[in-house]
Amino acid sequence: AIRMTQSPSSLSASTGDRVTITCRASQGISSYLAWYQQKPGKAPKLLIYAASTLQSGVPSRFSGSGSGTDFTLTISCLQSEDFATYYCQQYYSYPPTFGGGTKVEIK
Amino acid sequence: EVQLVESGGGLVQPGGSLRLSCAASGFTFSSYEMNWVRQAPGKGLEWVSYISSSGSTIYYADSVKGRFTISRDNAKNSLYLQMNSLRAEDTAVYYCARGVDGGSGLYYFDYWGQGTLVTVSS
Numbered sequence: 001a002i003r004m005t006q007s008p009s010s011l012s013a014s015t016g017d018r019v020t021i022t023c024r025a026s027q028g029i030s031s032y033l034a035w036y037q038q039k040p041g042k043a044p045k046l047l048i049y050a051a052s053t054l055q056s057g058v059p060s061r062f063s064g065s066g067s068g069t070d071f072t073l074t075i076s077c078l079q080s081e082d083f084a085t086y087y088c089q090q091y092y093s094y095p096p097t098f099g100g101g102t103k104v105e106i107k
Numbered sequence: 108e109v110q111l112v113e114s115g116g117g118l119v120q121p122g123g124s125l126r127l128s129c130a131a132s133g134f135t136f137s138s139y140e141m142n143w144v145r146q147a148p149g150k151g152l153e154w155v156s157y158i159s160s161s162g163s164t165i166y167y168a169d170s171v172k173g174r175f176t177i178s179r180d181n182a183k184n185s186l187y188l189q190m191n192s193l194r195a196e197d198t199a200v201y202y203c204a205r206g207v208d209g210g211s212g213l214y215y216f217d218y219w220g221q222g223t224l225v226t227v228s229s
Contacts, residue, residue, distance in 0.1 A: 034215035036152075043202055043219035044152065049209065055217065087152055091213035095168050098152040 002026050002090050006099035012107040019075040021102045023088035028068045032092040035064055035073045038101075039084045047086075048073065078104070109133040109218045111203050116223030123193050123227070129186040129203030129220055137161075137181035140206035140214055143188050145199035146222075153199075156188065157206065157214070171197075193227045200224050 003026035013019050023033065031051040036044035046055045048064040051071055061076045075082055083106055088099040115127040129141070143155040156177040157166040165177055176189040186203050200222040206214030 030211070032209055032211045032213065034209075036216075043221055044216070045219070046215065046217050049207070049215045049217075089152070089215060091209040091215050092211050094166060094213065096154045096213055096215075098154070101151045 001095055002029060002093060002097050004088055004090055004097050004099040006086075006088060006102050008102060009100065010103040010105060012105050013078050014107045015078055015080055017078045019078050019082075019104060021073045021086055021104075023066075023071040023073070023099050025069045025071075025090055025092075029090045029092035031067045032090060033064075033066070033071050034089045034091065035062075036087045036089065037082075037084045038087065044087065075104075109205070111205065111218055111220035113201065113203055113220045113223040116201065116225045118226045118228065119193055120229050121194060121227055124189070124191045125193065125225060127188040127190065127201055127203075127223060127225070129188075131184045131186065131203075131205075134205075136179075136184040140208070141179060141186045142204045142206050142214065142216060143177060143186075144202045144204050144216065144219075145197075146202070147196075147199045150199075155201070158186070190225070193225075195227050198225060198227045 005024045007022045033051045035048040038044040052064045063074045085101045085103045110132045112130045142157045158177045174192045178187045202222045203220045204216035205218040207217045
């Protein structure tokens, strides 16, 4: 199985900050990568697919980049509603696998 | 509006069985691949099982293969997960999730239910 490693596992930031989360695949996955946001007690929400395509309805302050093994999720101007845990997921080969998550907390 | 509503979770003893259901609405259920994804308390996400739109193709994670069975009833817009020989490590919130073909033969998940908690404990 492809292992997905996210860094950092947690970070503290302030409203208005630019935040970058990294996801690394144990082997090349082209651009077959999705990003999800999960708030406590809620289901994950799809933010980005194909590494950089924003899901309909997701604010443009979210962006994704990368291909191959290294990917990033950037929040350009952190808002209060963005404090959550973020997961990457590869859909290049079975089984689909997720990163361990990055918790974005209020500084 | 797309809605996925899981039910059937609860407390079960090790070695026991449970059947989860997911009721779908707001989209043409029979046209979409479906999945189960779980999340142990305080942990990350783990894909569990996939079923194609017709039900003809099924995949399982190694951790549940031989113990869990996924199925669907397109006439009832419903997805199921029969869980047998349950273990403590199966304790998790189970989500049903709609799959979108990512162009690789695999799927990402664009809609998720609210989840149902399964607790395996004596």
